[in-house]
Amino acid sequence: MAANSRLTIATHALTWLALAHRRGQEVLTSDQVAASVNTNPVIIRRSLGDLRRAGLVEVRHGAGAGWSLARAPEEITLLQVYDAVGGEQPFGLHHTEPNLECPVGRGIRPALTQTYGRVEQAIRRELADTSIADMLRETVTN
Amino acid sequence: MAANSRLTIATHALTWLALAHRRGQEVLTSDQVAASVNTNPVIIRRSLGDLRRAGLVEVRHGAGAGWSLARAPEEITLLQVYDAVGGEQPFGLHHTEPNLECPVGRGIRPALTQTYGRVEQAIRRELADTSIADMLRETVTN
């Protein structure tokens, strides 16, 4: 399982919900979203469940149930989606604690944490600059 | 296996090589580096092998063998290390091709690729801003 596709799945689902709403379709079921993403409905329910807990989508239960956006596409950024699906850091520290008797082993982790933190902030800035409305616009013109 | 620690291992090794050189130690063996990182020497050889192919370190074979930096610590950036160890993208696209009969399924991948490309560039900018000399300085003051 190469890279993490959770942000991709969630963004795809949200973009699809935004387009459906613009076309007058109130809600979409997990089956309908899964048909577009081409995966299992349970994957979609798990992803949309994360987004619901973050307040980005709403769900209706019972017969005629389905999902819809909880706010305008312009007001949902990819950063919010990233946080909602639990984005993981691109770089990890040592799996086992380094040798603390070595000066490098002792000081490298704080130094790396600082650098990796700057990288994470750069990622967040880029993601905060793109909304679901942006994604929808770029998607339908492609 | 949570995140990718390859950049961490490689940076640790390079920082340790830089400090050893400053202390007058010409080369370090993979065993000596492994003792600081607290892992198996083969892991270190694999990592330093990547760095050697990228021209960042040199290796001496035979008896009295070992590794040394191929250039000054100021001239090795974390971006070069990232490329040397084959850094993977933080976000992946769909595992299976989306449904191309859906407008979102058709257009989402180019849109995501564009956004993810901007994120990747932001990461590279940050990594290019930090050198092994920077890491060594931050490490020994911690």
Next chain:
DNA sequence: CTTGCCGTAACATTTTCTGTTACAGATGTG
């Protein structure tokens, strides 16, 4: 009450990383 769909548990599969052992090859030293 029936039907349709969500929520979630449980499990199989796949992939990747890390760690480990083993051994061939290279090279300085005596």
Next chain:
DNA sequence: CACATCTGTAACAGAAAATGTTACGGCAAG
């Protein structure tokens, strides 16, 4: 030249995580 030392790499085991899949309880509209 023989030897000791260390690299380069293959082969394999184990662990962890993501994804996909089946199954089933629960909720709500008609």
